[in-house]
Amino acid sequence: MKRNLMTIVIGAVLIVIFALLLFVFQVRRSEVAVVTTFGKPTRNLTEPGAYGKWPWPVEKVYKFDQRVQNFEDRFSQNLTADNNNLLVMVYVGWKISDAKAFFPKFAGGSTVAAQNMLESMLRSAKSAVVGRHPLADFVNADAKQLKFDAIESEIEQAVQSQLQTNNCGIEIAFLGIKKLGLPENVTETVFQRMTSERQILISQFQYEGEAEAQKIKSAADRQAAETIANADAAATRIRGEGEAAAARVLPVFQQNPELANFLLRISALQQSLNQRATLIFDERTPPFDLFQHLPTNAPSR
Amino acid sequence: MSRDHEPDHTHEPPAPAPVTPDDAGSQALAEALHSSFAIVKVVMLLMVLAFFSSGFFTVGPSEKAVILRFGRPVGEAGKVLLNSGWHWSYPYPIDEVVKIPITEIQKVNSTVGWYATTPEQELSGEELPAGASLNPAVDGYAITADRNIIHTRAMLYYHIENPIHFVFDFVSASNTMQNVLNNALLYTAAHFNVDDVLTRDVAGFRDAVLQRVSDLTEQEQLGIVIDQCEVQSVPPRQLKDVFSRVTSARENRNKLLNEAHSYENQVLSQSGAQAASITNAAAADRARFVESITAEAKRFSDLLPKYESNPGLFAQQTLVQMMGPILTNVQDKIFLPGRADGKPRELRLMLNREPPQPKTAAPNP
Numbered sequence: 001m002k003r004n005l006m007t008i009v010i011g012a013v014l015i016v017i018f019a020l021l022l023f024v025f026q027v028r029r030s031e032v033a034v035v036t037t038f039g040k041p042t043r044n045l046t047e048p049g050a051y052g053k054w055p056w057p058v059e060k061v062y063k064f065d066q067r068v069q070n071f072e073d074r075f076s077q078n079l080t081a082d083n084n085n086l087l088v089m090v091y092v093g094w095k096i097s098d099a100k101a102f103f104p105k106f107a108g109g110s111t112v113a114a115q116n117m118l119e120s121m122l123r124s125a126k127s128a129v130v131g132r133h134p135l136a137d138f139v140n141a142d143a144k145q146l147k148f149d150a151i152e153s154e155i156e157q158a159v160q161s162q163l164q165t166n167n168c169g170i171e172i173a174f175l176g177i178k179k180l181g182l183p184e185n186v187t188e189t190v191f192q193r194m195t196s197e198r199q200i201l202i203s204q205f206q207y208e209g210e211a212e213a214q215k216i217k218s219a220a221d222r223q224a225a226e227t228i229a230n231a232d233a234a235a236t237r238i239r240g241e242g243e244a245a246a247a248r249v250l251p252v253f254q255q256n257p258e259l260a261n262f263l264l265r266i267s268a269l270q271q272s273l274n275q276r277a278t279l280i281f282d283e284r285t286p287p288f289d290l291f292q293h294l295p296t297n298a299p300s301r
Numbered sequence: 302m303s304r305d306h307e308p309d310h311t312h313e314p315p316a317p318a319p320v321t322p323d324d325a326g327s328q329a330l331a332e333a334l335h336s337s338f339a340i341v342k343v344v345m346l347l348m349v350l351a352f353f354s355s356g357f358f359t360v361g362p363s364e365k366a367v368i369l370r371f372g373r374p375v376g377e378a379g380k381v382l383l384n385s386g387w388h389w390s391y392p393y394p395i396d397e398v399v400k401i402p403i404t405e406i407q408k409v410n411s412t413v414g415w416y417a418t419t420p421e422q423e424l425s426g427e428e429l430p431a432g433a434s435l436n437p438a439v440d441g442y443a444i445t446a447d448r449n450i451i452h453t454r455a456m457l458y459y460h461i462e463n464p465i466h467f468v469f470d471f472v473s474a475s476n477t478m479q480n481v482l483n484n485a486l487l488y489t490a491a492h493f494n495v496d497d498v499l500t501r502d503v504a505g506f507r508d509a510v511l512q513r514v515s516d517l518t519e520q521e522q523l524g525i526v527i528d529q530c531e532v533q534s535v536p537p538r539q540l541k542d543v544f545s546r547v548t549s550a551r552e553n554r555n556k557l558l559n560e561a562h563s564y565e566n567q568v569l570s571q572s573g574a575q576a577a578s579i580t581n582a583a584a585a586d587r588a589r590f591v592e593s594i595t596a597e598a599k600r601f602s603d604l605l606p607k608y609e610s611n612p613g614l615f616a617q618q619t620l621v622q623m624m625g626p627i628l629t630n631v632q633d634k635i636f637l638p639g640r641a642d643g644k645p646r647e648l649r650l651m652l653n654r655e656p657p658q659p660k661t662a663a664p665n666p
Contacts, residue, residue, distance in 0.1 A: 026394070028372035030469045050371035068521075069472045070480065075437065087437050091480040093471075093521065139491040141446035146492045174521045176484040179413045180444055180491075181437035187450060188434040191539050194449050194495075198543040202550045209554030213561035220565035224572030231576030235583030242587030245594075252598040259608045260601060262616060266623055278633040280648070288636060 022055040032066040034099035034109075035059050044100040064102065064109055068093040068173045071115050073122045075179055078130035086135065087181035088126055090155060093173040094118060102169030114170060118159070125158035138180065152176050355392050360385045363405050365464055369397040374465065381465060401464040406528055409475060413483045414453040414490075416440045416538065431538035442537070443490035451498055453490060453534040455510055457482050463524030474523055481521070485513035486532075498534050500548070507532040 027033045027045050035043040035051075037059050045051060046066070053059045075089040096102045099109070106113035129151055137147035156175040163170050182190065253260040273279070281288045360366045366383040368375040368390045375381070375396070390396035417439040422428065435442055435450065442450045459478065461467045467474045489509040490498060498506050511530045518525055536544040608615045628634060637646055 026372040028369060028397075029374055031372070048369070048371070048373040065472060067470055067472045068477065070476045072480070091484070093477060135448070139444050139446050139448060141492055141494055143492055146446075148488050148491055174517075176480065176517070177487060178480055178483050179441070180487055181442070182444070182450075184434045184436050187442075190448070190450050191434070191537065194537075194540055195543050197449075198540065198547050201547050202543075205547070205550035205554045209550075209557040212554075213557040216558070216561035216565050217568075220568040224568045227569075227572040227576045228579070231579040234580045238580065238583040238587050239590075242590040245587075245591045249594050249598045253601055255601075256605055256608065258612070259605060262619075263597070263601060263604070266619060270623060270627065273627045273631060277631050278635070279628070279631050280635045280637060282637050291636075291638060 023052050024050055025053060025061050026050045027063065030065060030067050031063045032096055032099040033061055033063045034103045035061050036103075041100045041103050044098060046097075046099075062099070062103055062109060064096045064099050065111075066096050066099075068095045069111065071118060072178055073119050073126070075181065076123065076126070077183065078127045080130055080135050080138075081132055082134040082136075084135045085183045085186065086130060086138065087179070087183070088130060088177060089179035090122060090126060090152075090175055091178040092118065092122065092159075092175045094170055095173055096169055097171035098169035100169065101167050105166075105168050114168070117168070118170070121159050121162045122155070125155050125162070129154045129158060148177070352392055356389045356396070357387060358390070358398055359387055360400065363402060364400050365403050366401065367399045367465065367468075369399060370395060372397075374469075399468065401461065401468050403461050403464055406458050406460050407475065407478075407525075409457050409459070409478045409482055411453075411455045411457075411482045411486050412479060413441045414443045414451075414455075414486050416442070416452055428538060433539065435537070443487055445490050445495045445498060446492050447494045449495035450537055451490065451495055451534055452537060453486055453498065453532065455482055455486055455533075456531045457514065457527065458529040459525045459527045461524060462526045466522050466524030470522065470524075474525075477521065477523060478518070478525070481514055481517045481523075482510075485510045485517065488513050495536075499536060499544070500551075503532075503534070506534070 025033070027048050027050075029048040031048070033045040033051075034041050035045070035053055037054075038057075039060075042059075053061060070091060070093060072089060072091045075087050077085055077087050080086050094114075102114070103109045106117075132154075133147060133151055136145065137151060140146040152175055156172055159175070160172050163172070283289060283291045358366070360383055362385045364385070366388065367381055368383070368388075370391070375390075388398075390398055416431070416435070418428070441452070443453050445451055457478065471477055489506060493502070493506055493509070507530060510532055511527065514530065515527055518527070604615075637648070640646055
């Protein structure tokens with residue numbers, strides 16, 4: 001009896017597991033699934049989790065990677081609005097957003113088939129958008145005139161709307177320009193132009209250097225001369241101030257011009273006799289006039 | 302049926318004799334079955350144990366893990382990631398463990414901006430002679446804002462910050478990173494002039510590339526953090542010479558300008574010094590002049606009363622007072638007394654600029 005119960009439990013567990021395998025399937029976080037009933041897609045599952053289904057002949061589950069897939073188209077030549085040939089390659093991040101729509105569109109949900117279709121859409125969108133813009137929209141030093149982002153989003157929108165009208169179940173996550181190029185013979189002319197531009201730069205640097213240096217030097221000379229002239233003027237003014245100060249003192253001397261005169265002469269005399277002078281006196285010069293009236297022992301004739 | 306085939310045994314009743322060995326055999330069989338059943342039970346128990354213990358797993362130091370239960374990440378929004386250590390999950394097919402390398406720094410190189418080269422050539426440093434033009438199928442380059450062609454390449458280091466996005470939203474996130482980097486290089490080159498990229502604003506170019514990359518990765522929700530970005534740009538090999546001549550011309554100009562500036566500094570500081578000495582001399586003159594005239598005025602005022610009291614006497618006194626020190630200082634003093642006969646004396650002078658030998662002081666009369 002005990003053994004029977006055990007057997008029943010084990011049997012039940014086995015049946016449950018078997019039934020689960022038959023009736024339940026799971027969708028991972030990175031997947032989307034579509035359930036077909038008798039070959040016709042009926043349910044779309046985008047959220048991860050466990051789901052129930054009828055076993056095989058009735059319902060069948062197809063799972064797809066719903067992560068963003070990378071795709072790059074060919075590096076193809078397009079004509080810009082101002083008749084320049086420009087090679088453009090874009091990269092696309094795309095993902096399956098609606099497995100129900102995606103599955104019947106491409107045989108068995110083949111991503112290769114999807115990418116082929118994407119490539120043809122990209123080609124037409126790219127040439128249409130590039131044809132609307134001049135080269136200056138692709139490369140421009142002025143950030144306001146550069147339309148790099150706008151071009152990318154225009155291509156993206158064109159592809160996106162085509163995908164929507166065709167109801168492919170595909171969504172573009174992002175699109176960007178991967179590579180830009182010029183036709184091979186054009187690169188040669190670009191090189192020639194660059195060479196001549198460089199040569200202009202070289203001569204410009206030479207002249208600019210000499211002229212600038214000359215300018216700096218002459219400006220320095222001029223400024224130096226100005227400084228000296230200013231200093232001379234200041235010196236004259238300072239001396240003038242001294243004289244003005246002296247003039248304020250002059251009235252003192254006018255109290256007695258005779259004395260002033262005398263003192264001036266005295267000091268002039270003092271100065272002139274200061275060094276290496278030889279003085280010759282006769283007896284009339286004071287203080288030697290004292291000798292005049294002294295009795296001498298000179299014999300008188 | 303068996304009876305028909307084996308008539309010899311028909312007259313013998315089914316004897317219990319063969320039963321005994323039969324019984325012994327089945328008993329042995331039953332025992333054997335019993336023991337093997339026990340072994341099977343043990344094995345089953347072990348298998349069940351193994352089934353549950355297979356749920357243990359370790360997460361290494363440089364990775365994180367996510368448990369998917371029925372395909373859905375387990376845990377609240379911020380706690381999905383399991384750190385390094387021991388963890389347990391239900392065995393497959395209920396739970397599934399996804400391990401993600403995280404702290405390790407990933408590297409991606411750009412692929413569109415450089416001319417065709419191989420790693421060996423890169424290492425040895427030799428370059429193949431470049432043709433006259435660039436073949437778009439082989440040689441990569443970027444077009445600058447002034448429509449020049451340059452070669453540029455970038456190396457980006459990043460680490461994964463949000464593995465949920467990185468692993469579950471992208472088939473190949475590192476490929477996407479590469480495209481983002483390529484796009485950033487082209488985009489940035491498209492609004493930089495050639496001289497800015499190559500010489501004038503190399504750091505600015507790198508920062509702009511980095512900015513573009515981080516904008517795009519944020520927009521595309523790649524869940525990564527950029528650690529470092531290295532950008533290298535060179536002029537086309539075809540124009541190497543002319544570009545280097547521009548560089549030397551620029552350096553030459555800078556040298557000239559530097560020389561001019563040093564000349565400027567020298568001249569200006571010299572003139573400044575000279576001006577200062579001129580004004581200082583003038584100020585000194587002024588001070589001395591004013592000082593002396595003031596002193597003289599004071600002396601005048603002091604002497605005035607004396608002079609007024611007796612001008613003649615004062616003059617005599619002053620003169621004599623003055624002559625005293627002068628006479629002691631004077632080198633030669635010659636006194637000529639009048640001749641007795643009253644005739645003037647005759648003197649002969651020999652003028653030398655400097656006397657050859659200083660004479661000893663003349664005797665005082």
